[in-house]
Amino acid sequence: MxxxxxxxxxxxKLVDATIDLINEIGYPAAGLADIVERAGLTKGALYYHFxxxxxxxxxxxxxxxVLFHNIFQSAPDSKHRxxxxxxxxTFTTADLFATxxxxxxxxxxxxxxxxxxxxxxxxxxxxxxxxxxxIKRAAAEGDLRQDTDPTDLANTVVAWTLGAxxxxxxxxxxxxxxxxxxRQWRVLMPAIAAEESLDAYQAFVxxxxxxxxxxxxxxxxxxxxELR
Numbered sequence: 235m236x237x238x239x240x241x242x243x244x245x246x247k248l249v250d251a252t253i254d255l256i257n258e259i260g261y262p263a264a265g266l267a268d269i270v271e272r273a274g275l276t277k278g279a280l281y282y283h284f285x286x287x288x289x290x291x292x293x294x295x296x297x298x299x300v301l302f303h304n305i306f307q308s309a310p311d312s313k314h315r316x317x318x319x320x321x322x323x324t325f326t327t328a329d330l331f332a333t334x335x336x337x338x339x340x341x342x343x344x345x346x347x348x349x350x351x352x353x354x355x356x357x358x359x360x361x362x363x364x365x366x367x368x369i370k371r372a373a374a375e376g377d378l379r380q381d382t383d384p385t386d387l388a389n390t391v392v393a394w395t396l397g398a399x400x401x402x403x404x405x406x407x408x409x410x411x412x413x414x415x416x417r418q419w420r421v422l423m424p425a426i427a428a429e430e431s432l433d434a435y436q437a438f439v440x441x442x443x444x445x446x447x448x449x450x451x452x453x454x455x456x457x458x459x460e461l462r
Contacts, residue, residue: 245283247273249297252290256339261291261346291343292353298340299357305330306364316371317378317427317435321419321442323368324395328411329447331399341399362388377431387426394418416443 251272255264266287270280284290306323314322330337347354365388372378378387398418402411419439427435 241283244275244279247275248280248283248290249293252287253294253335253339256294256342257335261343288347288351291347292351294336295340295343295347295351295353295357298337298343299361301330301334301337302327302340303361303364306368315375315377316368317375317431318438318442320365320368320372320391321435321439324391324415324419325412325442325445326447327395328399328415331403331408331411341396344396345400358392362392365391377428377435378426379428382426390422394422412443416440419443 248269251269252264255268255272264287266277266280269287269290270277273280284293305326306320331341344354344357348358349355362385366384369378369382369384369387369391373380373382373384395415398414399408399411402408402414416439420436423436423439424432
C-alpha cells in the first residue's frame with residue numbers, strides 16, 4: 235500500500251534528522267530520543283515507520299549508495315572513453331562527499347555495519363561490480379594493459395577511493411580528498427594503462443583532478459522515488 239503524503243513527510247523528517255546527527259556526532263552517539271527531538275516528532279511516529287535505529291541506518295545506506303552509483307552511471311557518454319569516465323567518476327565522488335550529507339552518512343554507516351548488515355555488504359559488492367563493468371569496457375577499448383584483471387582492479391579502485399575518503403576526512407576534514415585521488419591514480423597508472431596510452435592518461439588525471447564538478451547541496455528527496 236502506498237504511504238499517504240503526510241506519512242511520507244514524517245518518514246523523510248526522521249531520515250533527514252538521522253543523517254544530520256550521524257554527520258554531526260556519529261551513529262553510536264545518535265540515540266532515538268535525539269532523532270525524534272531533531273525531527274520534531276514522537277517516538278510513536280518513529281516506530282510507525284522504523285522498528286529500530288538500524289532500520290533507519292539501512293535506509294540511509296541505500297539512499298547514499300543510489301546517489302553514489304548514479305555518479306558512475308551518468309559519467310559515461312559518447313564523447314568519452316570508458317577509462318576517462320571511470321577517472322572522472324572517482325573525482326566526482328569527492329565532490330559528492332563535499333556536497334551531499336546523505337552520501338557522507340551512508341558511507342560512515344557502511345563502515346559501522348560492515349560484516350553484519352546485508353545491505354552494507356551488498357552495497358560494497360554492487361559498487362565493485364559496477365566498476366568492474368567500467369574497467370572491462372576500458373580494456374575492450376585498448377586503454378589498459380592486457381594482463382589487467384578487471385575484478386582485481388575494480389576492488390583496488392573501490393578500496394582506495396573509500397580509503398582516501400577515510401584518510402581525508404580524518405586528517406583534513408575532507409579538503410584534500412581530490413588531491414589524494416590524483417596521487418593514487420598517478421601511482422597506479424603505470425601498472426594498468428597500456429603503454430601507448432600512459433602519457434595521455436597521466437595528463438588526463440591532472441586535468442580531471444583540477445576540474446570541479448557542478449554539484450551543489452540540493453533539497454533532500456527520496457532517490458528511490460526519483461528512479462521509479
